[in-house]
Amino acid sequence: MAADADDSHYFVREIEKNDGCVLKVKQCYLGDVGCVVWDAAIVLAKYLETKQFHDPSSGVNVWADRRVVELGAGTGAVGLMAASLGAQVIVTDLEDLQTLLRVNIQENQALLSSGSVTAKVLQWGEDVSEFMPPPHYILMADCIYYEQSIIPLVESLKLLSGPDTCIICCYEQRTEGVNPKVERQFFKLLQQDFSCEEIPSEKQDPEFSCPDIHILHIRRKV
Numbered sequence: 001m002a003a004d005a006d007d008s009h010y011f012v013r014e015i016e017k018n019d020g021c022v023l024k025v026k027q028c029y030l031g032d033v034g035c036v037v038w039d040a041a042i043v044l045a046k047y048l049e050t051k052q053f054h055d056p057s058s059g060v061n062v063w064a065d066r067r068v069v070e071l072g073a074g075t076g077a078v079g080l081m082a083a084s085l086g087a088q089v090i091v092t093d094l095e096d097l098q099t100l101l102r103v104n105i106q107e108n109q110a111l112l113s114s115g116s117v118t119a120k121v122l123q124w125g126e127d128v129s130e131f132m133p134p135p136h137y138i139l140m141a142d143c144i145y146y147e148q149s150i151i152p153l154v155e156s157l158k159l160l161s162g163p164d165t166c167i168i169c170c171y172e173q174r175t176e177g178v179n180p181k182v183e184r185q186f187f188k189l190l191q192q193d194f195s196c197e198e199i200p201s202e203k204q205d206p207e208f209s210c211p212d213i214h215i216l217h218i219r220r221k222v
Helices: 039-047 077-084 095-107 147-160 179-190
Strands: 010-016 022-028 067-071 088-093 116-121 137-141 166-172 194-198 213-220
Touching: 010 039, 010 077, 022 077, 022 095, 039 077, 039 137, 039 166, 039 213, 067 077, 067 147, 077 088, 077 095, 077 116, 077 137, 088 095, 095 116, 147 179, 179 194
Parallel strands: 067 088, 067 137, 088 116, 137 166
Antiparallel strands: 010 022, 166 213, 194 213
């Protein structure tokens, strides 16, 4: 179902940033998988704050003024984190998630002084001309889920990414049902055009990491 602005439909997940500020991400009591903040989204959001990307004490901020597109954004938690660190972010998902995305953008405006977030519809596999030129980063958390979405998802990655684009993919490895098959299909298809580097746990947030949740840096093959 589509979210609307009635607060009775929502419950809030708080994500504390390293600077002590708190992102408040509304989730829907009712709805599809995009209506809640999954653990992989938290792990990825906190990874964006690790010192390799953002270290105020040494003046490092990879995210400042970087163009970022989040795929399958759902609640927008990951994109909101990137924007709060200074990135210019477009969070994308299907039409029925747009209200929830806009609600969460509005809810966190006070933390977005140095960055920005816009919500747009993107159906995987379809035209991406309005997202060009290719962004510096593409973010995706727990998008490897539905078998029928694998081909269009990889197609979107090919259409959106340029030679300098870094795709940061975070997913929870699931062992039940069709999930292992879906993961295998995704990576087999992906590796025809992209190379993948898994990020070791010591480079992730020390508190928000998990052996079952993987972070990959994905780039187009040269």
